[in-house]
Amino acid sequence: MIIPKEVKQKPLEYLVLFFSLIIGFCGYLFVDSSQAKRWIIYSVGIIYFCWSLYHHYKRGDLQLSIVVEYLLIILLGIVFISGTLF
């Protein structure tokens, strides 16, 4: 199995990220109200954004273009899921 170099270098950071995503997904499965589901999606988006800031700050390449890239990916994901589920 190929493990990307960036994951090998910062395994803990990626573990935190994937653990957060898994917790978010499980939380989504277990809550019943659509309001709570919506907040879980927003929370995971915010966690991913915070993770990206920390990840790139530690890597020393935190730049505006990278921040914008994360924001757009997160917005695309949230807009898409909101448009189809709610």
Added chain:
Amino acid sequence: MLKKLWTHYFIPQERNNYRASILKPNFLLLLLVAYLLNQSAIKTLTIAKPGVLGYSSEITAQKVFDQTNFERQKDGLAPLVYSDTLSKSAKAKAQDMFANDYWAHNSPQGKTPWTFFDAVGYKYSVAGENLAKDFYDTDSLMKAWMASPTHKANIVHTRYQEIGVAVVNGTLGGIKTTLVVQHFGTPLVASVAPKNTNSKPSSDVVEPSIEVSNLPELETSDILGNTSQSLISPLTLSKIFGSVIFIGLAIVLLIDGFVTVKKNVHRMTGSTIGHIGFLLFIFLLMLYNQQGRIF
């Protein structure tokens, strides 16, 4: 020429600084705007030209009734008896939601589900309500209800003896849709369980709702009928367009990850692995909730 353009946008290489152009912020913004414009266009078309877009649904009241009893029988419970009176109250509830443009157990005017039971003269010892909308088939609707503990509690409640189902078409929030309403109850005289002398049912019995997609308007007697409408659902159109963008983006990210790992490229960009993980999270939510809306 075409190949050059294709690889420039989708394959990381020296010419695009080892980052597929489609993953760069300006193109991501373009994709976001395109998706939002598509959403607006669908909504505008749905409102401006009702009937151009619609829903394609295979749900019938008969199937909802049959599958509800099927779920009860799986749990070793007696099947519910179809009640014309409860179907009338369910239909009245659906019509009230369309008339007053809301989707909830309690109306903005303060009507509770019990208002509709009372209005048709159904005296109950226990009663409950399930709502649904935006589903295309009965299997998915029942699956969603059974996955929700509160809705399932109504379907497999031991104290219910009767059921009424209404599948009603209309416009909610400016969008054509169909609501499915299940009303459960046990007539006061038939109840073996301790009677509730209040006009309100016990609180543990009544539960929230799911919403389902649209069918042509059904009369109560249509419980045995079959109706469908072969128009394209706005939700389906939206999902198709979104999925094309979404899956395309995921494929490009996978190619990007593969090429950069293989060529050991160092770039000043966002984490491809992180993006794939986040998009996978969104995709799994999509798979889990393929249809319908749940409060």
